[in-house]
Each structure stands twice: as structure tokens, then as C-alpha cells.
Amino acid sequence: MNIAAHEDRPGLRERKKRATWAALHRAALTLVDSRGLDQVTVDDIAAAADVSPRTFFNYFRTKEDALTGVDPHYVDELVTTLRDRPESESPVAACRAVLLWDCERVLRGEDLWEKRVRVATRHRDLFQSAWATSAHLEIELTRALAHRMGLDPKRSPLPGILAGTTIVVRRSAVRTWVLGGFTQGYRDVLDSTLAQLVHLAALDPATTGSSPQSPPSTPSTPRTPSTSSTPGPPPPA
Template sequence: MGTGLRERKKIATRQALHEAAVALSIEHGVDKVTVEAIADAAEVSRRTFSNYFASKEEALLYGDQQRVRRLVSAVAERPPSEPPWAALTAAALEFQRDLGSRDPHWVTQVRLVRRHPALAAQQVSTYASMEDELTTEIARRSPASPMHARLMAAAFLVAMRVAVQVWLDRPKGTPLADVMHESLNDMGAAFR
């Protein structure tokens, strides 16, 4: 069943606000961007902005939320018999292949997060909010305790975040897949 017109408009507005936040942050720097400027660039009111996002940081990192949702979906689509950490790793490596093609500003956004503590805090919040969904998916695959499933979900998200941060410090041209595989292998040793 398709998405109705009203829902498509909401999705488009949220995406326009996110894109405006990213573009303005790249052009002017995060500290100089205001909610009003983002709303103006997206051609909506300040009130409309507030209906979608609580802060400019949340608007800027909306793409992270979408990426983590796609990652959770990729895990859910893995074969049900696959062990949890193997499913997480395979989904992550598959997912990272299209990061840049889906969001050309992704690397710039990651660098912005590194330089701005408020963005880093928002990113941690975004990841934490998705942890429940990931925990549910892991628990579906494993007879392990609920705590074990939650620890695995949290460890996986941390390994993904750390891999990206380490990758940014590696020489240009280093494949993200290599660093992600290394991070997931190191973290995954506790869950095999």
C-alpha cells in the first residue's frame, strides 16, 4: 500500500528541513546557523520547523536517523538462521557500500559532528533511540537474554560509529569497508 499525499508532504518537509540544515551548516558553519535560517531556506515557518525537529542539531542529523533505520531494515532482511553478530556484520558491510551515493554530504556531516559537541550528543541520542529496534531484531535471532541482546545492539552501534571516526583519520583512499570490518571483528569477538 502506498503512502498517502499528506504523509508524503510530511516526509518531503522533514527532508527539506534536513537538507537546508546540512547545506547551511556546510556553507556558514554549524554555530552560525539558526532555526529561523533553516526554516527560511526550506520555505516553511519557524513553527513548522518545531513540528518536525526540536533543534537545529536534530534537523542536521536526521540523515543519521534514516541511515540507522535502513541499517536495522538490512539486518531484518538477513537470513533468519544467520547468527546475530554475523547478520549485523553482513548488513553493515552491505549498507556502507551505498552511504556516499545516498547522501553526498555524509562525510562532511560526519566531520561536522566531530567538531561540535552538541552534534555528537545528538548523534549519540539518535543511535540510542534506534537501539531498541536493533535489540528486538537481535533477540528475534537469538535465545540469549534480553540484556545480552541489548549489549550486542549497543556494541554494534558503537563499533559502527568508531569505524567511521577511525576511517576519517586513515590515509585518503582507505576503504571504509576495511575499517568497518576491522572494528566489527574486534567488537564481535565478545559475541561469538
């Protein structure tokens, strides 16, 4: 038995709270996607999640908050994942491992992404809180990377550059996946995005005198998109 893994696992009460949060978020997205924002109430969302309206307000202030679904544990869990990587691992390799961990999280909610895109396209102003979470994540990743690299983030830009790059890679992969109509697997898109970043970083025409080579192509696993129109940009998550 892995004692450390067992101790890190949330307790039963916490797991129930997270399940309720997820059920309310799913209900809000599903109802607003099918009916429209103005035709959905807090009571509707609570009923669909099989909880009381009072319970709803233990998790969200408004139906709009439930709709955007910024996981309150996301930043802490991602930063903890980075801090728990082996000390022998390079900062870049550790960030790649974090992105792969996040990939599993994205895929656990894969069925919600098409709903999220449709709702975000109709109500773009609702997802500003997700951008605030992205900014908070960048700050916390910078701190964790600075500690790992033994650098002062106030004096060295490197931790911030790597933290920002990690977030942009993730955002770019999600955006490519979504705007492509979900015709490729997200893991394939993420791997391709990372490969193209490595390719770009390796280019130095000024010193090599060579012309840039074509970047690695994105692997494709065609399937019929389930949306009839081009989806708008997804909210950052």
C-alpha cells in the same frame, strides 16, 4: 514484480515527508558550516530548503535539532532489516548484513559528512541526541537478537554483547573513515573493521601458545583529503 518489496516501500506522502526532513537537515548543516551557528536562523534554513518556517516546525523544534539530523526512522528501519534476515542465517551473519545495509545509508549522505565533522568539532555539545539514539538502538537490537537467538536478554548477556559489538563496529568504522580524512572508501573501512574483529576473536594465545599475528591491514584508496585540518570525532549517527 516483488510484491513484498512494493508493500514495504513508503507511500508518496511519507516519501515527501522524508525528503523535506532531509532537505532541512542538509540546509541546516550547509548554512552552519559556512556561516557559523549564531549567524543562521530558522527562517534561513527554511528558505534554503524551500519551505515555510511553519513547515520547519513540523519536523524540528529548533535549528539545533535540524543540525544534528538524527533520522527518526533510522532505528526502526535498522531493526526491521535485522528481523527480516533469513532465519537460516546466523546472528553474526545477520548483523553483518545489517551493517552492510547501513553502509549504503551512510554513503547516500557521504557529501554531508565533512560538513558534519567540521560542525561537530566546533559545537560538540550539540550532538548529545545522537548518543541517546545510539543507546536506544542498542536496546532495540538486543531485543531483536534475543528473539532471533531464542534467549531471554534478562538472563543471557549474549544478545546484548552482539548488539553492542555491532554498534561499536559501525562507530569505529565511521570514526576511522572520518579521522582518515575520507581517503578510503567507507565500505573498505567497514570490511577491514569486520575482518579485524574476526581476527581478534580468533586469537587465543593462552591455549595455542602462539603469538598474535598482525591484524589485517586497512585497504587504502588514496585521494586528497578535502579538509586542511585534522577532523574531530564525528557525532554518532
